[in-house]
Amino acid sequence: MDDADGSSDNPWWQRGVIYQIYPRSFGDSDGDGIGDLEGIRRRLDHLAWLGVDALWLSPIYRSPMADFGYDIADYCDVDPIFGSLADFDRLLAKAHARDLKVVLDWVPNHTSDQHPWFQASRSSRDNPKRDWYVWRDEINNWTQAFRDGPAWTGDVATRAHYLHLFLPEQPDLNWANPEVRAAMHDVLRFWLDRGVDGFRADVVHLIGKDPDLPDDPPEVLGTSRVDRHHAPETFDLLRGIRQVLEEYPGERMMVGEINLSDHELIAAYYGGGSQLNLAFNFVPLHASWEAAEWRTVITDIARAYEPAGAWPTWVLSNHDQVRHRSRYGGSEARARAAALLLLTLRGTPFLYAGEELGQEDAAVPPSRQVDPGGRDGCRAPIPWDPAPPHGWATSEPSQPSEPSQPSQPWLPWPPEPDRRNAERLAEEPASVLHLYRRLLATRRACPALHSGELELLAAPDGVLAYLRRWGGQRRAVLVNFTDQPVALGDFAADSGHGGWVVDLASDGRGEGRPLGCHLGSNQAVLLR
Ligand code: NOJ
Numbered sequence: 325m326d327d328a329d330g331s332s333d334n335p336w337w338q339r340g341v342i343y344q345i346y347p348r349s350f351g352d353s354d355g356d357g358i359g360d361l362e363g364i365r366r367r368l369d370h371l372a373w374l375g376v377d378a379l380w381l382s383p384i385y386r387s388p389m390a391d392f393g394y395d396i397a398d399y400c401d402v403d404p405i406f407g408s409l410a411d412f413d414r415l416l417a418k419a420h421a422r423d424l425k426v427v428l429d430w431v432p433n434h435t436s437d438q439h440p441w442f443q444a445s446r447s448s449r450d451n452p453k454r455d456w457y458v459w460r461d462e463i464n465n466w467t468q469a470f471r472d473g474p475a476w477t478g479d480v481a482t483r484a485h486y487l488h489l490f491l492p493e494q495p496d497l498n499w500a501n502p503e504v505r506a507a508m509h510d511v512l513r514f515w516l517d518r519g520v521d522g523f524r525a526d527v528v529h530l531i532g533k534d535p536d537l538p539d540d541p542p543e544v545l546g547t548s549r550v551d552r553h554h555a556p557e558t559f560d561l562l563r564g565i566r567q568v569l570e571e572y573p574g575e576r577m578m579v580g581e582i583n584l585s586d587h588e589l590i591a592a593y594y595g596g597g598s599q600l601n602l603a604f605n606f607v608p609l610h611a612s613w614e615a616a617e618w619r620t621v622i623t624d625i626a627r628a629y630e631p632a633g634a635w636p637t638w639v640l641s642n643h644d645q646v647r648h649r650s651r652y653g654g655s656e657a658r659a660r661a662a663a664l665l666l667l668t669l670r671g672t673p674f675l676y677a678g679e680e681l682g683q684e685d686a687a688v689p690p691s692r693q694v695d696p697g698g699r700d701g702c703r704a705p706i707p708w709d710p711a712p713p714h715g716w717a718t719s720e721p722s723q724p725s726e727p728s729q730p731s732q733p734w735l736p737w738p739p740e741p742d743r744r745n746a747e748r749l750a751e752e753p754a755s756v757l758h759l760y761r762r763l764l765a766t767r768r769a770c771p772a773l774h775s776g777e778l779e780l781l782a783a784p785d786g787v788l789a790y791l792r793r794w795g796g797q798r799r800a801v802l803v804n805f806t807d808q809p810v811a812l813g814d815f816a817a818d819s820g821h822g823g824w825v826v827d828l829a830s831d832g833r834g835e836g837r838p839l840g841c842h843l844g845s846n847q848a849v850l851l852r
Contacts, residue, residue, distance in 0.1 A: 332775035332794070336425060337522065337577040337601055338635050339774040340377030341667065341764060343675045346643045347384055347406055348392065348734060349705045350677055355719035357733045359705070361407040363717070365415040367708070368422055370746055374680060374757075375764035378425035380524050380579075382643055384412065388438050390493035392695065392703075393429075394526060395436035399511040416519055425521035427579070432508055433530045434494040441507075442495050449482050456504050457495050458487035458533070465539045466553075468492070470697045487537075489530055489553065491696060499531045499561050509568045516569070522577035525565075528600070529582045529593065532557030554584055559592070562599035577601040579637065579672075587628035594634040602637050602672055609639050613652045613662075615788040615805040619780060622669070622790070626778065636671030641679050647702050650684040660759055660830035661803055661848035667763040668792065668801045668850060670778035678706050678738065680760040681749055686738045694734070705733040707741035710748050714741050754832050766828055766850065772797040784810050787843060800824060800851040804843040812841050824851035 332339060351363030361384065371379060383393035384406045393403070402412055419426050435442055444453040461484055466475035469490045476485040477492040487496045497504050512523065532555045562580070569576045579602040582590050593603045605625065611617045625636050640648035640662055649659040659682050666673050685701030693700050708715025716733055738744070749757035767773045776794035783789035786806035792799045804810050824839040830848040834840060839851055 332771045334775045335575040335577070335601075336377055337575065337579070338672055339768075340425070341375075341673050341675060341767070342378045342380055342427065342579075343371060343374075343376040343677065344380045344382065344642060345677050346382045346703055349703050351706065351708070352716045352733065355717040356405075357716070357719075358405055360405065361402065361411040361415050365411070365418055368415075368418055368424065371424060372422040373750075374761055375768060376424070376675065378427055378521065379419065380427040380674075381429060383429045383431060388436055388493065390436070390491055390696070394431055395434070395438075395491070395494045396431050397436040397438040397440075399430075399435075399508075400514045413518065420519070426519075427522040427524055427577075428515055428520050429526060430512065430515075430523040430578075431526040432497065432499070433527050434488065434490060434496045437493045437495055441497075445495075446479050446481060446486070449484070455501050456498055458498050458537075459484045460487070460537070461485070464537050465545060466537075467540075467545065489527075496533075497531070498533075500533070500535065500557070505561070505564060509564070512565070512568050513571075516572050516576060520576075521574070522569075522579070522601075525578055525580045525600075527583060528562070528580040529554055529558055529584060532559070532561050554589060559595060559599060562593065562595060566595075566599055579604065587624050588632075591629045591632035591634040594632060596633055602635060604637055604639055604674075606639065609641075609645060609648075613658060613805055615783075615786050615803070618665070618788050618803075618805070622778070622780060622788075626670075636669070637674060638666055638669050638671050639674045639676075640666055641676035641702065642674070643676070643703055644697070644699055645702060647676070647679065647683060647685050649679070649682060650701070654684060655846065656682055656756060657831065657846040660756055661805075661846050663756070663760055663763060664801065664828070664830045664848035664850060665788070665803050667760075667767050668773055668799070670776070670792070675760075676702075678704075680757050681706070681744050681746060682756040683738045683744060686736045688736055692736060700735055704735050704738040707737055707745035708747060709745055710742045712741075714745055715747070759830065759832075762828060763850075770797070770799065771795070772799045781815075783815065784813060786810055787812075789815070798852075799827070801848065802843055802851070803848040804846060807845045809842045809844055812839070812843060815839075826850075827852040 348359045350359045351367045352359050353362035384402050385396045386398035386401045386403045387393045387395050402408055416426050441453055441456050444451050445457045463476040463485050468475045475487055475489050478485050488494050489496055530553050534555045578600055580593055580600040582593050582603040584590055585607055590603050590605050593600050608621050611621050629636055648662055652658045686704035688700040749755040771794040772792040776792045779791045781789040781791055787810055788803045790801050826834045826837055826839055826849050828850040829835050
């Protein structure tokens, strides 16, 4: 098998791997139990060592934190809980010095109700910013996320209702208003001027709205269906946003959170290269640990995206969902196989901080639950070393004679922090952390994996098999989704590419040897 050289002209956001940081939970430098920018800066060597290409920070802006930062009161400043603009500049400079790109969350659909724009808008019916939000005398039947109830709140001052698809503290902006578009474009420029490499746009499929705000059909009322508010108005808005990014040199990018389930529709948000660079697709995130389901989702995505020239994204975990290790039943073997799958599919993988440590959701007792959407478990703090407070800063004693206290982070630790922490796992060459590191290095050096085509191969029941190809370079991947060993029969001969050697195995077994006749239970292998 011929190896092509390592070059591909694809932009970094197609070749690379993006690592999501939830800033409250990554690292605390000041001992208040809440992560901050300096805490992230001090851990950048972990990310450089791991081998990711970019980090995406969930919102760091000024916020009353009704939705932990997804309710923004000032898009152009850092919340004091996280630090300052100067801290951000230091973090960005150090990340760039380590060849790590930095992607910021951008929340275009709604602000905080404390944002001065909304304060002005609600103050009177003839305020110049009145039309910056969506006000109505008569409301439709839309419901809000997270809680039961209408997506409308009545405001006494002006006897009208404002729209909020999320919490009442998150009023929706009116993107039909050109001043809103200009102001939000300027927010992008503010951060692009500082040097950020891109944005993750929160629920960006919601920014365009049918001006009639038609009622939802009865069958979707009271369901959690998120795709009911797709409106084609959004496409034009995305073209305007893309033009702002293209005012800047370098490969600046935007990945949009498109909470829809129709693959063709998701592909349409790329606009053939004129809208989003990337769009999240959460259908695979909701797939179960079943080879047949993954085969279907991979086929369906390829079929919808290829004609549209859309490059896929792959996400197994994020700050809104139960972590995939927990969803798949908790076994480390499955988490390892899932890592090999995630990092060898065709498209841009997104890792969620902690998955490289095999992290599961924390058990959060009712007394410590804080999120209105019930998402605390996946937001547990990252343990950095074996002993409490696991690398989180201790608070300063009030009296010099008192010892400093281990801080209690804002959420409980995930399971087994004494073992599943970055320091301990870095000492174990066979750990899940080293598996991620080896996969990332292998992927980076291999155009077939980061840029090549994907072809599904015939495989025994319970096994997913595919080929990745770039020029003369070929790799194959086999994932056994079952809890039993599976006989491969003459897979190697059948696939017409005999002589496969195990390059990397999710459990480390058989590496450097010809592919044997069995896959272990929940074992995944990368073959060359
Ligand atoms: C999606 C974000 O990922 C989630 O955390 C947030 O609550 C909603 N959008 C509203 O901004």
